[in-house]
Amino acid sequence: MNSVAVIGLGYTGLPLAREACRAGMRVTGIDENPSVTAALNSGRSHVPDVTDADLAAMLDAGFRAATDESPLAEASVAVICVPTPLDATGCPDLSHVRRAASGVGDRLKPGTLVVLESTSFPGTTDDVVRGIVEQASGLSAGTDFALAFSPERIDPGNGTFGVRNTPRVVGGCTRRCTAAAADFFRHLCDRVVEAGSAREAELAKLLENTYRSVNIALVNELAVAARAWGVDVWDALDCARTKPFGFQGFRPGPGVGGHCIPVDPVYLTHWARTAGTPLRLVELAQEVNAGMPAHVVRRAEHLLRERGRSLRDARVLLVGVTYKRNSPDLRATPAAALVRLLRQRGAHVAYHDPLVAAWAPDGEPVDRAADALTAAAEAALTILVQDHDTVPLDRLPEHAPLLLDTRGRLRGTSAQQL
Numbered sequence: 001m002n003s004v005a006v007i008g009l010g011y012t013g014l015p016l017a018r019e020a021c022r023a024g025m026r027v028t029g030i031d032e033n034p035s036v037t038a039a040l041n042s043g044r045s046h047v048p049d050v051t052d053a054d055l056a057a058m059l060d061a062g063f064r065a066a067t068d069e070s071p072l073a074e075a076s077v078a079v080i081c082v083p084t085p086l087d088a089t090g091c092p093d094l095s096h097v098r099r100a101a102s103g104v105g106d107r108l109k110p111g112t113l114v115v116l117e118s119t120s121f122p123g124t125t126d127d128v129v130r131g132i133v134e135q136a137s138g139l140s141a142g143t144d145f146a147l148a149f150s151p152e153r154i155d156p157g158n159g160t161f162g163v164r165n166t167p168r169v170v171g172g173c174t175r176r177c178t179a180a181a182a183d184f185f186r187h188l189c190d191r192v193v194e195a196g197s198a199r200e201a202e203l204a205k206l207l208e209n210t211y212r213s214v215n216i217a218l219v220n221e222l223a224v225a226a227r228a229w230g231v232d233v234w235d236a237l238d239c240a241r242t243k244p245f246g247f248q249g250f251r252p253g254p255g256v257g258g259h260c261i262p263v264d265p266v267y268l269t270h271w272a273r274t275a276g277t278p279l280r281l282v283e284l285a286q287e288v289n290a291g292m293p294a295h296v297v298r299r300a301e302h303l304l305r306e307r308g309r310s311l312r313d314a315r316v317l318l319v320g321v322t323y324k325r326n327s328p329d330l331r332a333t334p335a336a337a338l339v340r341l342l343r344q345r346g347a348h349v350a351y352h353d354p355l356v357a358a359w360a361p362d363g364e365p366v367d368r369a370a371d372a373l374t375a376a377a378e379a380a381l382t383i384l385v386q387d388h389d390t391v392p393l394d395r396l397p398e399h400a401p402l403l404l405d406t407r408g409r410l411r412g413t414s415a416q417q418l
Contacts, residue, residue, distance in 0.1 A: 002026055005075035007100045009036055009065060011259075012117055012152040013081030014047045018054055019163040019188045021061040028064055028071040030103075037065035048328060049156060073107040077184055079115045080104070080129070081152065085263065092267050094120065094128060101129045105136025113146045113180050115170075116198075119205050119264055121271030125149040125198035126173055141173050148172035148181035149198040151205030156258075157327035167191040171201030209264040210282055215250040216261070217285035220292050223252035223418050234408040234417065252418055254385055254406040255292040255334025257323025262289075262332045293337035296406055296418070297345070300381055303402055303416055309380055312346035317379040319372055319396065320386025321353045328355040335385045336361035350375060354390040376400035384409065 002025055006017045009031040020027045031037050039046060041064060045055045055063075072078055082096035097118050104114055114133060116125050125148070130141050141147040150170045155161060168189040172178035182192045195201040219237065226233035233252065241249040256262050265282050272279045301311050321335035322328055330336075335351070339361050342349050350367040351359060352375055359366050369375030372391055376382040382400040387393055387409045397403055397413040405415040 003075050004028070004077045004079065005030060005072050006079050006081055007031075007069075007072075007103070008081035008083070008096070008118070009040065009047075010081070010083065011047055011049070011156055012154050013079070014040075014045070014050045015154060015163050016079060016081060016117070016152075016188070017063060018050055018058055021058045021063050023187045024061075025187070026062055027058070028066060028075070030066055030069055030071065032067055032099075034067050037067055040065040049154070049158075049162070069103040069107065072104055073109065075112065077113045077115070078104050078108075079117055081117045083259075084118045084120050084267070085259075086266055090266065092121065092270050094124065097124065097129065098132060101132040102136055105133040108133060108137040108139055108145060110139060110144045113148070113184055114141075115147075115181055115184070116149045117152045119151060119260070119267065120202060121206065121267045122199040122202040123271070124202060125171075130173060142177055146172065146177040146180035147198075148177045149201045150181055150185060151201060153208075156329050157324060163188060165190050167193050169193045169195055169201050169204055171195030171198040173198055203268075206264050206268040209260040210268055210285075212250070213256065213261050213265045213289060214281060214285040215248070216253070216256060217288040219250045219252045221288050224295055227418075232417075234411055251408065252406075253292065253334070254296045254383075254418070255337060256289045257331065257333040257335075258329065259331050293334050293341060296338060296383065296404070297341045299404060299416070299418065300342070300383065301345070303404060304381060307402065310346075311342065314347050314380040315378065316342055316347045316349050317369060317372075317375050317382045317400075318349065318351040318366075319353070319376070319382060319384045319391055320388050321351045321356055321359060321366075322386055322388075325386055326355075326388055326390075330356065330359065333361075338383070338385065339366055350379070352376075352391070353386070353388070355388060372396065373399040376403070384415070 004020045004025045004027045006013045007030045009029045017027050017029050045052050080100045082100050085093050087093040116129050139145050148170055153166045168185045170181040172181055178194050182194050185192050223233045240247055265286050269279050269283050322330055323333040339349050350369050352369040352372040377399045381402045383404045387407045393409055397415050403415040406418045
């Protein structure tokens with residue numbers, strides 16, 4: 001297992017490639033985007049969790065990135081880390097996985113370990129990847145090569161947990177496949193957990209993020225209802241969190257973002273409905289979370305109306321637009337939906353985010369305000385969307401004539417709450 005090919009060099013694949021290099025393996029990265037591979041080979045990382053210094057060490061260890069799939073023919077391990085997004089209709093899109101599996105199959109040699117890391121519904125490894133690889137290679141999984149699923153557990157921006165110290169789940173098409181994958185990942189991870197099969201490993205990954213989706217939806221729905229009841233939901237949550245058992249705290253917000261929470265439950269509900277067993281609770285949670293940007297805009301309209309204003313022609317400043325605190329990641333950020341809804345109502349939208357130099361959701365650029373306090377003072381309404389540490393949050397209330405706090409960070413000030 002000295003030669004590893006990592007297919008897909010994004011938030012999942014590049015940290016894995018780094019860990020394999022650190023373990024003394026010969027690593028080749030494959031990505032279909034030539035600008036990504038060129039940047040990596042010149043020492044520039046596009047993934048915040050992998051620094052340029054990390055990349056320099058990888059290159060010194062022999063790492064190279066390529067768009068050409070020919071290195072797969074020499075690999076003893078091929079790990080598929082490609083995106084699994086939603087298509088234009090909101091359904092799972094496995095096109096990247098299918099292309100990667102086909103590339104592996106075309107060049108597969110006996111004895112190779114093939115691992116799928118890309119998040120997908122149960123059966124993807126057995127029913128999709130296995131068929132493509134076997135047909136292209138003429139080899140049989142479990143006999144001629146090993147095939148397994150091992151879900152990525154990358155948390156962008158997390159400085160505490162990474163590939164090495166996050167337990168690694170593996171599940172193969174056969175017991176021998178599971179054992180082969182476990183042996184490989186023990187070189188990279190401190191703890192490896194063997195699932196019953198690939199299907200259990202696939203479901204475990206979806207369960208992890210669906211759990212978060214459902215609980216976030218619960219507090220989001222409570223936040224909307226508590227306002228109607230005249231109850232401070234933030235105070236209630238703080239009180240509930242003091243219980244040392246049986247409760248885990250989740251916080252309301254303007255919506256969910258990133259690749260995981262908006263997407264993974266869709267893979268689960270799609271699979272469940274296809275199997276004739278719809279997961280109604282999960283589907284409702286998705287609906288609640290997807291509706292939060294509209295709730296924020298309704299609050300904005302109400303607050304302006306109380307002051308004799310309208311959203312039409314109003315200057316609205318969004319503070320913090322990434323989906324995650326202290327991260328530059330804009331993937332599926334709810335701030336994009338806010339911009340869309342605000343513009344539909346005729347508002348003039350600008351943003352301030354020290355981590356985002358330029359931003360164009362839906363292809364339409366949003367004006368960037370360099371100074372949060374000056375822009376807040378000039379705006380009819382300021383909406384705190386993401387509470388980065390680099391934003392002067394404590395000074396916003398004294399500068400913004402009207403401030404809507406969607407994160408509960410400015411309680412006890414003049415800021416209006418979600």
